[in-house]
Amino acid sequence: MISEELKKIIKEGNDFLVSSHINPDGDAIGGILSIGWLLNKLRKKFIIVVDSTPSEKFKYLTDFKKIVSYSETLKIDFTIKNLLTVDVPNLERLEKVNKLLPKGIKVVNIDHHESNSNFGDINFIDLRACSCTEMVYELINSFGMSLDKDVAEYIYTGLVIDTGRFRFSSTTPRAFEVAAKLSEAGARISFIAEWLYHTNSMETLKGLGVLLDSLDMNMNGRIAFVHFDNEYLKSEEGSKMDTEGFVNYPLSIENVEVAAFLQETEKGRVKVSLRSKNNNINVNNIAAIFGGGGHAKASGCRIKGTIADAKKLLLQEIRKKLT
Ligand SMILES: [Mn+2]
Incomplete structure (x- = not known):
């Protein structure tokens, strides 16, 4: 109204x-x-x-x-x-x-x-x-x-x-x-x-290849992580890609309930996109723990540390919700 x-x-x-x-x-x-x-x-x-x-x-x-x-x-x-x-x-x-x-x-x-x-x-x-x-x-x-x-x-x-x-x-x-x-x-x-x-730049498609290579499955395939490190994001090719929608690839895997796409935008700073396919897992609440927000099934946040640090912290929180 x-x-x-x-x-x-x-x-x-x-x-x-x-x-x-x-x-x-x-x-x-x-x-x-x-x-x-x-x-x-x-x-x-x-x-x-x-x-x-x-x-x-x-x-x-x-x-x-x-x-x-x-x-x-x-x-x-x-x-x-x-x-x-x-x-x-x-x-x-x-x-x-x-x-x-x-x-x-x-x-x-x-x-x-x-x-x-x-x-x-x-x-x-x-x-x-x-x-x-x-x-x-x-x-x-x-x-x-x-x-x-x-x-x-x-x-x-x-x-x-x-x-x-x-x-x-x-x-x-x-x-x-x-x-x-x-x-x-x-x-x-x-x-x-x-x-x-249905229209991509060459850099975007190559970037997708690099991203899929980073696929990291956790909790018997219920959580999927993908990431770009800072070196790739700063590279000639990496700086030209459009990462919109990339988080949907790990999410598309059968049995995956939560997917996270991590990008080390600066050294020691990781931007995270979170997605959920499980009605009982609200990723807005998970993002909020790290000062971010969004929707129940799509949210984002920023975490200080390396990609490995961010994965560890996220895994801890997602695991709590999944068990
Ligand atoms: Mn909107």
Whole structure:
């Protein structure tokens, strides 16, 4: 349900900073672009800023280039009065974008993460929404606007990414209803599927080979780990690959219940993506132990130490849940 309070701040407010989490995924990017589309229709002043450069994978989205990557020298030519976040469970996830926020601004929080801390002045949280873009779709609808191809593709991209192509158990009948409307509005369904899931760079495919070689099975095949060490991530080939979706390969193994994809992004610092196929194992809770978060079946965190250290710590926690 769209609250009157939410509609009011979007209708009457101005000078918005729109943002999402660091390393934005398809739902984050689709979410901020569809909010931008709405604000533009309402002739609002706004800027979209995220920490980190968005993946080129999403360059087919019309206003992709309007997403600004945070830098120390970034100048915004208006005073921000409102912050609008999409797909952000807590403000820390904005990372350096926090430096742009003046004191006393209003915060609007649009999200579907279980771990959301309700940090906004206005919180639009819907744990049943398949994607944040589905929530923005409802918001745009509440303004009685009709969709064009551009916004239909922003929304559809979030929906496809966050439902794993309408595959996750979280995929609702509503997701298909919304997808039908987006297709009607001109979203290129076939092109997006081909581009997102059946087009790879050579480096990505070679990287997948390296990753699969690292496969490490634990607890009689119930837990699968894969990893990249820092040397590979920094190498000529490794630095060019797109690792999106890689965690699904270990997860696809029959009898695997929990999969973890570890990347030593810096020496002594490991980024972890966690996935669960077991309804009784909530990987959001496991990620939370290490200061991360996400969803019951898909979450992430960062662990200090080597790949071996991180595996050991994760194994300890996952083992507790599995026994
Ligand atoms: Mn999302």
